[in-house]
Amino acid sequence: MADSDLAELRKQCITSLYLCTDNVSKYLDNEKEAEFTKLKSYVEGYCLQEAQQDVAIQALEKAKRETDNSNVDTLQDRFTANLSSMAGKRLNVKNHPYMIELTKRYQKGQEQARQNLEESDLAITESLDQHIDPITKRPISDPVKNTVCGHVYERESIINLIKRKSSTKCPVAGCGNRGPILPQHLISDEELKFRMTLTQHSTMIHERSVTNLDDTM
Numbered sequence: 001m002a003d004s005d006l007a008e009l010r011k012q013c014i015t016s017l018y019l020c021t022d023n024v025s026k027y028l029d030n031e032k033e034a035e036f037t038k039l040k041s042y043v044e045g046y047c048l049q050e051a052q053q054d055v056a057i058q059a060l061e062k063a064k065r066e067t068d069n070s071n072v073d074t075l076q077d078r079f080t081a082n083l084s085s086m087a088g089k090r091l092n093v094k095n096h097p098y099m100i101e102l103t104k105r106y107q108k109g110q111e112q113a114r115q116n117l118e119e120s121d122l123a124i125t126e127s128l129d130q131h132i133d134p135i136t137k138r139p140i141s142d143p144v145k146n147t148v149c150g151h152v153y154e155r156e157s158i159i160n161l162i163k164r165k166s167s168t169k170c171p172v173a174g175c176g177n178r179g180p181i182l183p184q185h186l187i188s189d190e191e192l193k194f195r196m197t198l199t200q201h202s203t204m205i206h207e208r209s210v211t212n213l214d215d216t217m
């Protein structure tokens, strides 16, 4: 196989290893470090291969120069020895562009995984906040949304509040809507109802899987 074909093949392999690294850094938990170590050793192997390819001609020339009738049998051995010593001298694996890129991608993936985790935490906190009625501070079962400011209340508690005092303002702390709440501002919050169903559903699944786990013990 020609050297240029080998170089192209190597590039493709390294690209695949980069993609693996992206996934390992983003999606693995416990096995992350071990997998990265493996990927690193593969890329190191390719770096060495490349360095050997670069010095192959010189290594062969050197071996030939040292060869006469007396030692022609060992030409192949001396070529191999030259190859690894010359490639080894030349190669600084830690600072090789392939290794630098690999480490960069690993760190970037980890960073992204952290961010995703924070975002999902945020989303959970957000939806929990929205499920709490700002008037009774209890979980909402029949949500209505104030179309003026977007805040959500328990239908019964906000209706009672308006009935008692017609100038009732949005009870959410820091709300910019300073006008009184009118019954026509309030609409059923179908989206929240749907999300609440989803949450209940996933809680049920979670409980079921916990039960299953207990069964096997």
Ligand SMILES: [Zn+2]
Pocket (backbone or CB within 6 Å): 146, 149, 150, 151, 170, 171, 172, 175, 176, 177
């Ligand atoms: Zn409001």
